[in-house]
Amino acid sequence: MRPKDFSGTSDPMIAEGCIKSLKVIFEFMELGDADRVRCATYLFGGDACLWWEGASVALNLATLSWTRITKVFYSKYITDEVCSTLTREFMTLRQGDLTVTEFISKFERGCHFVPLIANDAGAKLRHFLDRLRPILRRDVRVAGPTTYDVAVSGALAAE
Template identity: 55%
Template sequence: MDPKEFSGTIEPMIAEGWINSIEVIFAFMELQDADKDRCDTLFLTEDARLWWESVSVKFMSLRQGDSSVADFVGKFERGCHFVPLMANDTWEKMRNFMDRLRPILRRVVRVDGLTTYTVVVSRAFAAGQD
């Protein structure tokens, strides 16, 4: 389908145009979200590739550590925008959030069972205050 490579730009309309052209190809190919996430990065070059690698590495290594629950939720939410598979799948988002919580908070939050991402975040806030 001869997709165009994307090297990066500061012009949002150019970036949006590239995204739209890739989405048209993915729709035609009937790709699933997980496949889309793997394929679109193949067409990033130069600055765009460097940016993606730094963002994805930072997000994938994100852990709560000493951060407050509020700070961690903020960072996690921002990072999810770069991982559409996680942002669009509530179970995957909840699971990833739980895995990155401080172990003591993770145990407290898990005690009641997992239902939704929103409930897990609320429980993490409550456990963080305790």
């Protein structure tokens, strides 16, 4: 399977998806840092290629690690300001008029930017339940979900 070229984007989720996809492939292929860097930069096209040409001038390519290239990549495509905005959006997210499917999509997208919740199963479950519409929250809590996945299934069924 060949990963897609990355041409640059203003959507941080597409940029994040690119790095996550590469990470999975590189781990499967058991590539070392040097090979990861070469493969990743090979996939930069369009605006991303132009950005990389400029960014790479300030880096020692002979010793560039995967960790360092992802930090440089994130500083361009997922800035601290963007992360802060996405974190605030996630922390204030409520289901409101969204369908459960739409809410789950927004919840999962935003959860990535709040690792204290994303990496704590109990916190993720509580945060999800607390943001559901009250009637759905009640219906899901009655079933006593113990995991996020069970709560999601319950919310979909309750809707």
